Amino acid sequence: GAVVSQHPSRVICKSGTSVKIECRSLDFQATTMFWYRQFPKKSLMLMATSNEGSKATYEQGVEKDKFLINHASLTLSTLTVTSAHPEDSSFYICSAPNPSTAGEQYFGPGTRLTVT
């Protein structure tokens, strides 16, 4: 079946550096992808909607200059956490709509970011 992958699965970076996370749809095209953030023992918080060929749409309270999203192709969206700080440490998950079933989403396995 359709699969969404994320890379890397885990990343540790120093405060002040930038980190790029990739989200790929492996056997289907996705004009839209979604980025979520999840804190320990909490639910998924929608951060932004990534749109192929146009600007991402950010949820209220999410800094667009902090979390840069680029939807470079129909199978790839990237989230770059710029000038990362320890409070950016979190589990980041992407999803893409199932092209066969209305409304359903495929989720990636997540990326654990730790900023030291």
Place this chain on the structure above:
Amino acid sequence: EDQVTQSPEALRLQEGESSSLNCSYTVSGLRGLFWYRQDPGKGPEFLFTLYSAGEEKEKERLKATLTKKESFLHITAPKPEDSATYLCAVQASNTGNQFYFGTGTSLTVIP
């Protein structure tokens, strides 16, 4: 304002002890309600989609039901491998493909 609330926050069951998880929602025009299972450190795994009140879906020991205000995930005779966090998400007619998640129910099934 659209809201999704899950209860209980955590649930501990003995193996074989059936129970139900609740997801209450208030949205402007429900397009779909989704149940996912999430294991620690992993992304959500799809379980069910429900579109209209009265609809029911079953898969092994799980059964999902939907009314106009809430959804239940019934777990019959659970096993330890059913231990996970169960997430409910809704999609509203005015928000495109976006999902809004509840806070989840952490289920632990004790052997």
